[in-house]
Amino acid sequence: MIVPRFGDPAEARGAFVTFEGGEGAGKSTQIARLAETLRARSGRGVCVTREPGGSPRAEEIRAALLGGVAKPYGPFAEALLFCAARIDHLDRLIRPALQRGETVLCDRFIDSTRAYQGAAGGLDPGVLTALERVVVGPTRPDLTLILDLPPEVGLARAAVRGGGQGADRFEAEALDFHVRLRAAFLAIARAEPERCAVIDAARDPDAVEAAIRAAVATRLPDLLPGEGSRGDAA
Numbered sequence: 001m002i003v004p005r006f007g008d009p010a011e012a013r014g015a016f017v018t019f020e021g022g023e024g025a026g027k028s029t030q031i032a033r034l035a036e037t038l039r040a041r042s043g044r045g046v047c048v049t050r051e052p053g054g055s056p057r058a059e060e061i062r063a064a065l066l067g068g069v070a071k072p073y074g075p076f077a078e079a080l081l082f083c084a085a086r087i088d089h090l091d092r093l094i095r096p097a098l099q100r101g102e103t104v105l106c107d108r109f110i111d112s113t114r115a116y117q118g119a120a121g122g123l124d125p126g127v128l129t130a131l132e133r134v135v136v137g138p139t140r141p142d143l144t145l146i147l148d149l150p151p152e153v154g155l156a157r158a159a160v161r162g163g164g165q166g167a168d169r170f171e172a173e174a175l176d177f178h179v180r181l182r183a184a185f186l187a188i189a190r191a192e193p194e195r196c197a198v199i200d201a202a203r204d205p206d207a208v209e210a211a212i213r214a215a216v217a218t219r220l221p222d223l224l225p226g227e228g229s230r231g232d233a234a
Contacts, residue, residue, distance in 0.1 A: 013098075013099075013101040014044070014097060014098035014099070014100065014101050014102045014103055014104060015044075015098075015103045015104070015142050015143075015220055015222070015223060016094070016098060016103075016104050016106070016139070016140070016141045016142050016143075017034075017103065017104065017105050017106070017141060017142065017143045017144075017145065017216070017220070018105075018106045018107075018108070018109040018110075018111070018141040018143075018144045018145070019031055019105070019106070019107050019108070019144075019145050019147065020108060020109070020111045020112060020115075020144055020145070020146045020147070020185055020188075021146055021147035021148060021149075021154075021185060021201060022148075022149070022151055022154045022178055022181050022182055022185070023151070023154045023155055023157075023158045023170065023171050023178065024149075024153070024154030024155060024156065024157030024158035024159075024161065025147035025148070025149055025154055025157075025201045026147055026157070026201050026205065026208060027107050027108070027147055028107060029205055030145075030147065030205070030208055030209060030212055031048055031105050031107055032048070033205075033209045033212075034105060034209075034212055034213070034216070035048050035105055037213065037224070038103055038105075038223055038224070041223075041224055041225070041227075042103065042222070042223045042224065042225075044101060044102060044103050044223070045097070045100065045101070045102035045103070046102060046103045046105065047093070047094075047097040047102050047103070047104045047105070048105050048107075049089070049093055049094065049104065049105070049106050049107070050106065050107035050108060051082070051085065051086065051089060051106060051107065051108040051109055051112065052065055052066075052081075052082055052085040052086075052089075052108075053085065053089070054085075054089040054093050054094070054106070055088045055089050055092040055093050057085070057088045057092075058085035058086070058088045058089045061081055061082075061084060061085040062085060064081065065078065065081055065082065065085075066170070075116075075117040075118075075121035075122060075123040076117075076123055076127065078116075078117050078121070079113055079117040079123055079127070079128065079131060080131075082113050082117070083113075083131050083135045086109075086110075086135055086136070087135055090135075090136070090139055094106070094139065095139060098139075103223060106141075109141060109144075110132055110136055110140075110141075111144060111146075111185065111188050113128060113131075113132075114128055114184065114188060115181050115184035115185050115188070116170060116181065118184065119180055119181070119183070119184030119187070120173075120177050120178075120180040120181040120184060140195075141195060142195075142219075142220060143195065143196075143197065143215070143216065143219045143220055144188075144189075144192075144195050144196045144197070145196075145197055145199055145212055145215060145216075146185050146186070146188070146189050146196055146197065146198045146199065147199050147201035147208070148182065148185065148186065148198050148199065148200060148201055148202075149200070149201040149202040150182075150202065151175060151178035151179055151181065151182050152175065152178075153202060154178070154201075155171065155175070155178060158171050159171075186198065197215040197219065199211045199212055199215065213227060214227075
């Protein structure tokens with residue numbers, strides 16, 4: 001049985017799964033695949049969402065962030081905007097879905113703020129911890145899937161995905177930023193191995209999907225009953 005890490009266990013019965021990783025890691029593709037599998041296999045409602053965004057107000061903030069509006073003001077200002085979006089997202093979508101017993105699949109969450117504005121952006125980890133305590137509270141992921149691949153590969157994929165429309169605020173950063181970003185996600189996985197599973201995202205999408213399903217079946221067996229372990233999630 002899934003024991004949630006948030007709220008009153010008698011009320012909050014859903015599962016919260018987040019996807020993390022650098023640019024071009026394939027999170028959107030794999031979230032869609034996992035959602036389809038879970039809808040067919042788990043018997044639970046599945047809510048797919050993203051950060052920044054996921055609610056109307058948060059989507060407005062997303063547009064500003066990816067457009068680079070906050071960049072001149074530094075990583076602390078960006079982190080505050082991410083937190084503003086996250087408050088609305090949690091209150092309007094994530095927590096209600098979890099309380100209904102749904103599985104929430106979220107493309108990015110707190111670990112992206114830790115990695116992008118923290119390790120790669122230089123913001124003091126203590127500041128981020130304090131923001132998380134106030135904004136997120138006990139609503140923590142039950143499982144975080146970190147899709148890992150060399151940053152140059154991910155950036156090349158992101159460029160193809162963009163179709164020549166130009167890089168967004170974070171894709172446009174220098175390669176060194178993305179190298180630090182990758183190291184930050186892997187450090188998070190090492191620090192919280194019970195929550196995090198690292199997935200080799202450099203492989204073909206079918207192999208990545210199999211590894212994700214194996215991680216979910218192992219860590220949250222209620223979601224994929226009888227699946228058994230396969231793939232090579234770390």
